[in-house]
Amino acid sequence: MWPKAKQYDLVIVGGGLSGLVAAVSAREQQLSTLVLEKGRSIGGDGNYVEGAMGVDSYLQKAAGIDINPTELLQDELAYSHYEANAPHLKKYIDASGGVIDWLHNLGVKFAKVGPQGKSWSTIHTFAGGGHAAVQTLYANATQAGAEFVTSVSAQRLQQHDGHVTGVVIMDENTGQTHEIAAKNVLLATGGYVDNPDLVKTRVADNHRLMAVSDGKSTGDGMQLAWQVGAKHYSMGAIQYGGGAIYDKTQPPFVHMASQLAAAATQEAILWVNERGERFVNEDVNDNMCHAGSAILTQARTFSILDQAAVDHLTNVGLYKEVGNSPISPEKFDQLTSEIDDTLKQHAKYLTSAATLAELAEKLNLPALPATVARYNDIVAHGQDADFGKAADYLTGLHQGPFYGVELGVGMACALGGLRVDNQNAVLNDHGYPVPGLYAVGNDAAGMLVGDTYAVTLPGSTAGYAAFSGRNAVLSMVNAS
Ligand SMILES: Cc1cc2nc3c(=O)[nH]c(=O)nc-3n(C[C@H](O)[C@H](O)[C@H](O)COP(=O)(O)OP(=O)(O)OC[C@H]3O[C@@H](n4cnc5c(N)ncnc54)[C@H](O)[C@@H]3O)c2cc1C
Structure with a gap:
């Protein structure tokens, strides 16, 4: 009218x-x-x-x-x-x-x-x-x-x-x-x-x-x-919403309440690039815009979780109260079922493997085993000599299965x-x-x-x- x-x-x-x-x-x-x-x-x-x-x-x-x-x-x-x-x-x-x-x-x-x-x-x-x-x-x-x-x-x-x-x-x-x-x-x-x-x-x-x-x-x-x-x-400036699930088949809002996305952007979780190399202190997730910028410095970004991290998030909850990253649930009570469902659907953004070597092979991340060995060494010493992540969020990866979640960057507004x-x-x-x-x-x-x-x-x-x-x-x- x-x-x-x-x-x-x-x-x-x-x-x-x-x-x-x-x-x-x-x-x-x-x-x-x-x-x-x-x-x-x-x-x-x-x-x-x-x-x-x-x-x-x-x-x-x-x-x-x-x-x-x-x-x-x-x-x-x-x-x-x-x-x-x-x-x-x-x-x-x-x-x-x-x-x-x-x-x-x-x-x-x-x-x-x-x-x-x-x-x-x-x-x-x-x-x-x-x-x-x-x-x-x-x-x-x-x-x-x-x-x-x-x-x-x-x-x-x-x-x-x-x-x-x-x-x-x-x-x-x-x-x-x-x-x-x-x-x-x-x-x-x-x-x-x-x-x-x-x-x-x-x-x-x-x-x-x-x-x-x-x-x-x-x-x-x-x-x-x-x-x-x-x-x-x-x-x-563009308001980056930090790491978001990189799913080329569905609109991004589908994943806005995803517990897998929230898990993959916790400060404690390891991030690697297209070669399987670590590239940033992951507590950059305290600032969702900085996290988005860091992701864009690489050709691809994967968040790597082990089963112990999934269990911790499910049974204990967040590693720390969330900063200004995307909204996180208080309890990750849907995380395991989300992982199972996503794997059943063969969604490209989530890959699981019994060992790190197998995950590296599946995702073509040749440096991943060496990166995790180095990261576990950093965790054991309690000091991130590579990128300076705060000691509280240094959490090793030991227990399979291991999961790789591919991340892109969400955007809320552009000014x-x-x-x-x-x-x-x-x-x-x-x-x-x-x-x-x-x-x-x-x-x-x-x-x-x-x-x-x-x-x-x-x-x-x-x-x-x-x-x-x-x-x-x-x-x-x-x-x-
Ligand atoms: C999921 C999400 C969460 C957000 N949360 C926050 C928050 O918590 N705090 C915060 O500060 N900001 C937040 N933002 C940013 C948000 O964009 C702004 O705060 C706010 O909406 C800006 O108001 P606006 O009027 O500029 O734009 P909008 O509210 O988006 O309004 C613009 C309107 O213009 C209309 N329009 C566009 N082109 C035309 C045209 N040619 N003719 C007629 N109409 C047209 C559009 O349809 C729309 O209705 C969020 C954004 C998103 C997407």
């Missing part, structure tokens, strides 16, 4: 987390507001979000969590190698607690606040997950009079004298197009993680990268903006491609706004990162989606 009117104060492209926040904010400012959503339902990847970043929120005050914003800024600038834009990151950090409070006042429920592994205590976990937050925001936006159309995508921006004046939209079912005029257009399309060609411009060797998003984050925002003169900014200013206005090559055009959420979050996603600041993209959606609207109102 086409939008009811021909013209709006604000057209928001994308009805995910940032678009929904922008819609609520726009109605607070009494802007006539249209949200275009190309999917059949709203929420985008916002539906899967665990929590959002905030500093000095009502929850943190209640929990006695006191974060020095300048120290946090310095830390994140250093983590990004100063590729993050300091004024924009500062504005986000300074406003973030207030944005959490604003969401709370709208009825968005938070369960708790805290860190994720070695990180700042910033992630505000949504009670009921991202889906509940999305539904609350949608209810607020529609009750306040924002109009939503689904299965309708933005195809092209219209421009007059350099000013963005409207959007050509398309019915995703019929392919018919239609024109809508707008005083301002806000891009909130979720970044580019689902566009392999764009991902390739960031990571050339991308065949083992597997997106776990909803498939709709195809970089539309940046491509729409580039067509009207926006700068092609750095392609920024970059556009440059925005502190008002979230999209900038051209000269650093000046393309009049009438704003970008928020993942479409603009390349401003906050260097080459590696900031797992040190958990909840940072969802927090930014909320901050930037609101910031853009308040800025455009102040500018008019």
Whole structure:
């Protein structure tokens, strides 16, 4: 169904987390507001979000969590190698607690606040997950009079004298197009993680990268903006979800709750490359993005478990509380049946053998027996002289059967491609706004990162989606 009117104060492209926040904010400012959503339902990847970043929120005050914003800024600038834009990151950090409070006042429920592994205590976990937050925001936006159309995508921006004046939209079912005029257009399309060609411009060797998003984050925002003169900014960072089962036959989300995947990415488990050589301190899994980067330094990666590891995970549980790696179960009660089922299905990503020599032969990993002998020696001495893995996670491999799990890298989101200013206005090559055009959420979050996603600041993209959606609207109102 086409939008009811021909013209709006604000057209928001994308009805995910940032678009929904922008819609609520726009109605607070009494802007006539249209949200275009190309999917059949709203929420985008916002539906899967665990929590959002905030500093000095009502929850943190209640929990006695006191974060020095300048120290946090310095830390994140250093983590990004100063590729993050300091004024924009500062504005986000300074406003973030207030944005959490604003969401709370709208009825968005938070369960708790805290860190994720070695990180700042910033992630505000949504009670009921991202889906509940999305539904609350949608209810607020529609009750306040924002109009939503689904299965309708933005195809092209219209421009007059350099000013963005409207959007050509398309019915995703019929392919018919239609024109809508707008005083301002806000891009909130979720970044580019689902566009392999764009991902390739960031990571050339991308065949083992597997997106776990909803498939709709195809970089539309940046491509729409580039067509009207926006700068092609750095392609920024991809949020790697660490090691993921490399299964070429099924979509990655099938394995998201897999206990085998969680077992294969424990700090204590040995990783080897295509030759069977060890290549990294496996406690890199404390940072899922670093773990993803490490995997991509090799042509192939295998996680090697022995039966003792399977028994330990099954009967005792995790070797350590999980850091910011993918979510791990508390008990690996399905691990053995998952292994048995997978072996019965002859899935290529899992191989078992009675001996290490046989596993090496089956997987064509000639160096594996020597690597395990060396690793067991390291474990016996309690010191990883090769890569410096912490002694607590040095666990030898002795007891067959042995298992090899092939790993690729999961991706949750990809940030970059556009440059925005502190008002979230999209900038051209000269650093000046393309009049009438704003970008928020993942479409603009390349401003906050260097080459590696900031797992040190958990909840940072969802927090930014909320901050930037609101910031853009308040800025455009102040500018008019
Ligand atoms: C499984 C998973 C878990 C995550 N967990 C977290 C977390 O816990 N914390 C965190 O900070 N981040 C998390 N993220 C990152 C997440 O992407 C962001 O936090 C958040 O969704 C970004 O909001 P957004 O509005 O930019 O994108 P989205 O919420 O994805 O919304 C973009 C919307 O734009 C629509 N769209 C795209 N192109 C067009 C077009 N041409 N026309 C119309 N509509 C269009 C899409 O269909 C989509 O609905 C997670 C991501 C995934 C995949």
